[in-house]
Amino acid sequence: MKAIVYTKTGDPSVLTLVEREAPVPGEGEVRVRVAVSGVNPTDWKTRGGAGPEGAMPHPEIVPNVDGAGVVDAVGAGVSHVAAGDRVWFFLAGFAHAAGGSAQELTVLPGERVVPLPDGIGFDAGASMGVPAMTAHRALTVAEGGPERLAPGALAGRTVLVAGGAGAVGHAAIQLARWAGATVITTISSPEKARLAQAAGAHHAVNYREGGTAERIRSLAPGGVDLVVEVAPGPNAALNAKVLANHGAVAVYATDGGDTIALPIVPAIVANVRYQFLLLYTIRPDALAAAVEDVTAALRDGALPVGEDAGLPLTRFPLARTADAHAAVEGGAVGKVVIDVG
Numbered sequence: 001m002k003a004i005v006y007t008k009t010g011d012p013s014v015l016t017l018v019e020r021e022a023p024v025p026g027e028g029e030v031r032v033r034v035a036v037s038g039v040n041p042t043d044w045k046t047r048g049g050a051g052p053e054g055a056m057p058h059p060e061i062v063p064n065v066d067g068a069g070v071v072d073a074v075g076a077g078v079s080h081v082a083a084g085d086r087v088w089f090f091l092a093g094f095a096h097a098a099g100g101s102a103q104e105l106t107v108l109p110g111e112r113v114v115p116l117p118d119g120i121g122f123d124a125g126a127s128m129g130v131p132a133m134t135a136h137r138a139l140t141v142a143e144g145g146p147e148r149l150a151p152g153a154l155a156g157r158t159v160l161v162a163g164g165a166g167a168v169g170h171a172a173i174q175l176a177r178w179a180g181a182t183v184i185t186t187i188s189s190p191e192k193a194r195l196a197q198a199a200g201a202h203h204a205v206n207y208r209e210g211g212t213a214e215r216i217r218s219l220a221p222g223g224v225d226l227v228v229e230v231a232p233g234p235n236a237a238l239n240a241k242v243l244a245n246h247g248a249v250a251v252y253a254t255d256g257g258d259t260i261a262l263p264i265v266p267a268i269v270a271n272v273r274y275q276f277l278l279l280y281t282i283r284p285d286a287l288a289a290a291v292e293d294v295t296a297a298l299r300d301g302a303l304p305v306g307e308d309a310g311l312p313l314t315r316f317p318l319a320r321t322a323d324a325h326a327a328v329e330g331g332a333v334g335k336v337v338i339d340v341g
Helices: 041-047 120-125 127-136 168-176 190-199 212-220 236-241 264-269 284-299 319-327
Strands: 004-005 016-019 030-038 066-074 087-088 105-109 113-115 158-164 182-185 202-206 224-229 241-253 273-276 315-319 336-337
Touching: 004 319, 016 319, 016 336, 030 087, 030 113, 030 120, 030 319, 041 319, 066 127, 066 284, 087 105, 113 284, 127 168, 127 284, 158 168, 168 190, 168 224, 168 273, 168 284, 182 190, 182 212, 182 284, 190 202, 212 236, 224 236, 236 241, 236 264, 319 336
Parallel strands: 158 182, 158 224, 182 202, 224 241, 241 273, 315 336
Antiparallel strands: 004 016, 030 066, 030 105, 030 336, 066 087, 087 113
């Protein structure tokens, strides 16, 4: 079978197309014939050496943690999926060197393989994982909950999504809207505003035009209940001005710098909560909740992808995985996917 591997960290040129033996699923494992591999910033950062001192956790790594395809075989003890089932999967390759999705067949722990609802395509399935599950966690960390998402779970709440045209921002808009929130997003151009509103945002505020806090406050006079934050450093002062009492900021990235200068007194007065999150290290029960709720949102048709849904897709064949990584690293708008099968 064909696979993309790297044996040292570095720029996209370290990615190589090879032929390897098909992996065999062990107990509790599932082998998936990959149709579409999703590429996320975490994939190129890991390949680039984001780990401690750029260390390789394994001698050879297959990249990309998200994907979708068809179950090819199952190991002993697996009962929730069977050969022939259409599935989406997440955290492929995490603590499992050969499990990345940039290959024709991948073996994963069974709990990371999820049935894909009828009528939902592989593009959508491969776009869940990191973006949708991160967004789910960000939307469920506020004081007073909710801890789960479903229609009505965020009714009466106002959610501010920073960077609504990104993959996580896009999923956060869709999930928040599905759960009944009023959704405001900040973007940097009219084109990104169009994409965020296609995803379901009620309001898009271009922060390059100035007066961002005042415009958000005019849309949410009582303040914002929850911020899904991609740039906590640059946006710290803005968040302090727009958060409601007992508001929360869910931080999932460090765009614009890896430090925050917080205005402490306003945060104290408003009982503000900052929650930092990383999909790889959240509790297993939070992962399981995200899987269930994201799948329910997929079933409801709440998580479409593509230009009309506000998430343009840029496609590459497996042999051009290096170009796919370079596109994501270069800030491609929307979602980059790799056609594997």
